[in-house]
Amino acid sequence: MNAPASPSSLERAEKLQGMGCKRKRVEDVRFTQGRGNYVDDIKLPGMLHGDFHRSSHAHARILKIDTSKAKAVPGVLAVLTAEDLKGVNLAWMPTLAGDVQMVLADGKVLFQNQEIAFVVATDRYAAADGADMVEVEYEDLPVVVDPFKAMDADAPVLREDIKDKKDGAHGPRKHPNHIFNWQVGDKDLTDAAFFKAEVATKDLLVYQRVHPCPLETCQCLVSFDKIKGEITIYGTFQAPHVIRTVVALISGLPEHKIHVISPDIGGGFGNKVGAYPGYICSAVASIVTGLPVKWVEDRIENLSTTSFARDYHMTTEIAATRDGRVTGLRVHIMADHGAFDACADPSKWPAGFSNIVTGSYDFPVAHLSVDGVYTNKAPGGVAYRCSFRVTEVAYAIERAMDIMAQKLGMDPVEFRMKNFIKREQFPYQSALGWEYDSGDYHTAMQKALDATGYAELREEQKAKQEAFRRGETRQLMGVGVAFFTEIVGAGPSKNCDILGIAMFDSAEIRIHPTGRVLGRMGSKSQGQGHETTWAQIIATEIGIPADDIAIEEGNTDTAPYGLGTYGSRSTPVAGAAIAMAARKIKAKAQMIAAFMLEVHEGDLEWDVDRFRVKGNPEQFKTMSQLAWAAYNKVPPGMEPGLEAVSYYDPPNMTYPFGAYICVMDIDVDTGVHKVRRFYALDDCGTRINPMIIEGQVHGGLTEGYGIAMGQEIFYDADGNVKGASFMDYFLPTAVETPHWETDYTVTPSPHHPIGAKGVGESPNVGSVPCFANAVNDAFKFLGSTHIAMPHDAYRVWQVAENLGLHA
Amino acid sequence: MSKSNVSMKVNGKAVSAEVESRVLLIHYLRENLGVTGPHIGCETTHCGACTVDLDGKSVKSCTIFAVQAEGAEVLTIEGMAAADGKLHVLQEAFREMHGLQCGYCTPGMIVRAHRLLQENPAPTDAEIRMGISGNLCRCTGYQNIVKAIQYAAAKINGVEYKEAAE
Numbered sequence: 001m002n003a004p005a006s007p008s009s010l011e012r013a014e015k016l017q018g019m020g021c022k023r024k025r026v027e028d029v030r031f032t033q034g035r036g037n038y039v040d041d042i043k044l045p046g047m048l049h050g051d052f053h054r055s056s057h058a059h060a061r062i063l064k065i066d067t068s069k070a071k072a073v074p075g076v077l078a079v080l081t082a083e084d085l086k087g088v089n090l091a092w093m094p095t096l097a098g099d100v101q102m103v104l105a106d107g108k109v110l111f112q113n114q115e116i117a118f119v120v121a122t123d124r125y126a127a128a129d130g131a132d133m134v135e136v137e138y139e140d141l142p143v144v145v146d147p148f149k150a151m152d153a154d155a156p157v158l159r160e161d162i163k164d165k166k167d168g169a170h171g172p173r174k175h176p177n178h179i180f181n182w183q184v185g186d187k188d189l190t191d192a193a194f195f196k197a198e199v200a201t202k203d204l205l206v207y208q209r210v211h212p213c214p215l216e217t218c219q220c221l222v223s224f225d226k227i228k229g230e231i232t233i234y235g236t237f238q239a240p241h242v243i244r245t246v247v248a249l250i251s252g253l254p255e256h257k258i259h260v261i262s263p264d265i266g267g268g269f270g271n272k273v274g275a276y277p278g279y280i281c282s283a284v285a286s287i288v289t290g291l292p293v294k295w296v297e298d299r300i301e302n303l304s305t306t307s308f309a310r311d312y313h314m315t316t317e318i319a320a321t322r323d324g325r326v327t328g329l330r331v332h333i334m335a336d337h338g339a340f341d342a343c344a345d346p347s348k349w350p351a352g353f354s355n356i357v358t359g360s361y362d363f364p365v366a367h368l369s370v371d372g373v374y375t376n377k378a379p380g381g382v383a384y385r386c387s388f389r390v391t392e393v394a395y396a397i398e399r400a401m402d403i404m405a406q407k408l409g410m411d412p413v414e415f416r417m418k419n420f421i422k423r424e425q426f427p428y429q430s431a432l433g434w435e436y437d438s439g440d441y442h443t444a445m446q447k448a449l450d451a452t453g454y455a456e457l458r459e460e461q462k463a464k465q466e467a468f469r470r471g472e473t474r475q476l477m478g479v480g481v482a483f484f485t486e487i488v489g490a491g492p493s494k495n496c497d498i499l500g501i502a503m504f505d506s507a508e509i510r511i512h513p514t515g516r517v518l519g520r521m522g523s524k525s526q527g528q529g530h531e532t533t534w535a536q537i538i539a540t541e542i543g544i545p546a547d548d549i550a551i552e553e554g555n556t557d558t559a560p561y562g563l564g565t566y567g568s569r570s571t572p573v574a575g576a577a578i579a580m581a582a583r584k585i586k587a588k589a590q591m592i593a594a595f596m597l598e599v600h601e602g603d604l605e606w607d608v609d610r611f612r613v614k615g616n617p618e619q620f621k622t623m624s625q626l627a628w629a630a631y632n633k634v635p636p637g638m639e640p641g642l643e644a645v646s647y648y649d650p651p652n653m654t655y656p657f658g659a660y661i662c663v664m665d666i667d668v669d670t671g672v673h674k675v676r677r678f679y680a681l682d683d684c685g686t687r688i689n690p691m692i693i694e695g696q697v698h699g700g701l702t703e704g705y706g707i708a709m710g711q712e713i714f715y716d717a718d719g720n721v722k723g724a725s726f727m728d729y730f731l732p733t734a735v736e737t738p739h740w741e742t743d744y745t746v747t748p749s750p751h752h753p754i755g756a757k758g759v760g761e762s763p764n765v766g767s768v769p770c771f772a773n774a775v776n777d778a779f780k781f782l783g784s785t786h787i788a789m790p791h792d793a794y795r796v797w798q799v800a801e802n803l804g805l806h807a
Numbered sequence: 808m809s810k811s812n813v814s815m816k817v818n819g820k821a822v823s824a825e826v827e828s829r830v831l832l833i834h835y836l837r838e839n840l841g842v843t844g845p846h847i848g849c850e851t852t853h854c855g856a857c858t859v860d861l862d863g864k865s866v867k868s869c870t871i872f873a874v875q876a877e878g879a880e881v882l883t884i885e886g887m888a889a890a891d892g893k894l895h896v897l898q899e900a901f902r903e904m905h906g907l908q909c910g911y912c913t914p915g916m917i918v919r920a921h922r923l924l925q926e927n928p929a930p931t932d933a934e935i936r937m938g939i940s941g942n943l944c945r946c947t948g949y950q951n952i953v954k955a956i957q958y959a960a961a962k963i964n965g966v967e968y969k970e971a972a973e
Binding site: 024025027028029030031032033034035036038040041043123124125213214215216217264265266267269296298299526527528529691692694695696698699700701702703725726727731733734735737739740 | 845
């Protein structure tokens, strides 16, 4: 029913600043003036500060906690230990993954830096002084940091609280340190494919423990109002509504008396999805003292306690024919979850969506088995800028495809092209149970090859290799290729929930009488720019300029219930809810227009910002006129007003994809690399704001670069966490960060109201294997098969050393 | 804990207070003065979110005590706009070139960029990258920050902004 574009409509469409335009960000006006409002910027009268005393040991029994000296520190008002929390039944808390977690150490500690005592004081210096003065006597217990050793018959039992429990939240446990086994796919058919395989590869591919590390750490400010019996919690929450429900479930406070507010958030990347001991302790401390309590973790606490990511040990096998057609995929994952299973996955998915491991390839059969285990490391397992466990398996399949190509003597691109799911196969049913919505992989790959001059790069590489063998250069050249398929937009109620709440999302749109708009959503931006892009969707849908549309998120009292922002779910789910709510408004406006113009609704057509009479374009009512009319002359029997709410339950996930190519030069004598070129083609379906997409791709690539080339939260054999500070944990600066080239194709999602798929996390998912493949590609002509991440200079130098290149 | 009197100028305004000698400048600015533009990302001098301009030098305000700023002139993001509210060209440039996302590093980044352009009014892209290497950003991948600083430099120098092929 949309009218053909005329010059006047095009001009009006441009003024809307709707979908597809590079609208400048609304948020930047306050951020560039230092007027953002982050949690630590908020001050309440009488506010106290909390700080933790943490465990110096990775595994030990606690013999004694002495808080007397801490309590004597000037300014210290209270010191909480597990004994205090037991009085309110909060010494332990449930996790999102169906486990329980100590809030404060109860009898023993299970990882270094675990929370033992919470000191509350009048300012943050006094709180830190108090935390230092808490004295703890330990009795050492044997430490397990290797997930494979955790499953040894004689391994020390870590979780004594559940040592006799034969069944966990996800089925039978086969060892006291075992959490779950999760299997997908047809094992017999897959085993048969490997039995018959002409060629097979098998490699243990390890995705090291890393941390999302947003620049703002996790923090909260809790204020309990004794008179009203209400609690207000300001926090760095990516999912404020979920936090409110969790607080209601574990505290017994009625949900309508809990107010959760996420103000501006300084980056999240998955770190700020979960519920942490600091939040519980601040709430208890506020109830105990009757004053507001703020908790702000420092950087070491952030990196070593609140939610690591990955630590996936993936034994990956591919079966193929000699001419390069894949016939089977078999993967076993040992998943190190640390001391408690506090993964932030949808409840029925203990290993996230790791069954997307078949990637972009047409595997006729596949089988995946995942074992989750406990170790003496920090709990977590969050999706660090990716959908649940997707980047882990994207790394596994993209490395394994390269390894198989190498074994077959094929070019990695040729091998991929031969096995891609073809355009006409969509919607595609994968061997591990997903229905891929849409894709055109060959076109995207070809565009990437053309853009980078792939054939010439391979020729150049060949010449360089010959020069290297002749001793004329000490530089190796690697060309990394990755073609990833993500699965985002969790998710349909038929298969996704968190604590029993279906993973829908929501939007509420109100049109004020003067044609200005307020939109409220259940999502929560942490830098994604929702205030800008959500308004663009509404602008296009209902023809009101984006600048006349205000967007609010993050206050559970005013925003409709939503599951929050992570796993690239905001555009696929909340974005769809916004379009659906806008369409309800448009439908009502059409009825009003028909009444005013005295025609049948069917005689009207939509033209950018107005309904006009078909064949008589001079007769029209603009959306702005209709907004006014909605409040004073609606048709008989119609309720006045112009508002709509939509709760969107997506029919399917969305499957963004992309083709990445990296050209890297490596000095074999120093191990130092230089990324000469990085080309990233992303297909996220319909593009809402190309400027923001490009920015998100730049950021995700930079995070992926950090992970592949240096990041690791490493534990020594005694369970000491190494690398949990900015001295050790690699965050790329502007100097190391490569220059990024971005590109795109557009394959809309057929089931999403505006065809959008989500993009924020794709670059992290795709770039990590691309960098890793580049490093591996540089060395493979010398006989190297798989080099483990991260690829920092020392490790790369060691590879050269082990290959005898320094002789 | 002993207290000392400390006086300084913050964004052109004279301020004076009794503070514990161990109080960091960033805490003094944020907690005592309510100047919350500069942020805290690490408290170990690495991330640069707390960068302020102190007597014409970029300083990470988590790394000096408030008492060390005695008599100093401190400029934070709040002091970048003109008295009449007109934004500094760098503030415009960061929005124009999409040089920020979550906004947490932005106040430190802009204040650092301001000093960088005083030190080197027409930097190359590589000089900008080195010049802001003490300021971490987790969102943007820096590319658009570099562009924003080039854009501002061009405007200040009265020349046309051209996107360089880095």
